[in-house]
Amino acid sequence: xxxxxxxxxxxxxxxxxxxxxxxxxxxxxxxxxxxxxxxxxxxxxxxxxxxxxxxxxxxxxxxxxxxxxxxxxxxxxxxxxxxxxxxxxxxxxxxxxxxxxxxxxxxxxxxxxxxxxxxxxxxxxxxxxxxxxxxxxxxxxxxxxxxxxxxxxxxxxxxxxxxxxxxxxxxxxxxxxxxxxxxxxxxxx
Numbered sequence: 001x002x003x004x005x006x007x008x009x010x011x012x013x014x015x016x017x018x019x020x021x022x023x024x025x026x027x028x029x030x031x032x033x034x035x036x037x038x039x040x041x042x043x044x045x046x047x048x049x050x051x052x053x054x055x056x057x058x059x060x061x062x063x064x065x066x067x068x069x070x071x072x073x074x075x076x077x078x079x080x081x082x083x084x085x086x087x088x089x090x091x092x093x094x095x096x097x098x099x100x101x102x103x104x105x106x107x108x109x110x111x112x113x114x115x116x117x118x119x120x121x122x123x124x125x126x127x128x129x130x131x132x133x134x135x136x137x138x139x140x141x142x143x144x145x146x147x148x149x150x151x152x153x154x155x156x157x158x159x160x161x162x163x164x165x166x167x168x169x170x171x172x173x174x175x176x177x178x179x180x181x182x183x184x185x186x187x188x189x
Contacts, residue, residue: 046176
């Protein structure tokens with residue numbers, strides 16, 4: 001334990017503070033216990049609220065992309081396959097964009113920000129798109145429904161709900177291993 005600039009540091013590591021336990025003895029903080037063996041980066045907590053927030057983040061980008069893609073495909077009278085392909089591409093684009101702009105605002109350069117966005121969102125968006133589009137594809141009449149049909153919106157909402165329920169545990173697992181949205185943890189202020 002060292003005393004540096006008025007702070008207690010564990011093993012000389014800046015930013016890792018000792019705390020006194022109920023007996024007044026100094027010990028390692030929970031912050032240090034979260035320390036990652038690979039270079040001292042802090043891992044995000046792998047709890048359900050963190051995983052749910054990560055999933056909502058991805059779901060937002062997916063929803064925007066899918067709705068825009070479906071609207072464009074319907075307006076251009078495209079068949080189901082190209083409309084769904086466009087919706088999936090836009091879901092990834094919008095999903096990555098939300099993360100990209102957040103980490104750019106945190107001060108990263110474009111190349112680094114793109115790497116963070118790809119690492120943070122790829123698996124989450126892929127699982128979400130697979131589940132969501134699978135639900136829409138197997139819902140009778142949903143693929144033929146127009147944007148003005150309740151069936152279209154109902155199938156889309158059901159797909160997003162089931163995708164959220166399946167993707168949240170995936171995100172929790174990934175965050176707990178320092179992957180997925182855990183790579184964004186250090187850029188949140």
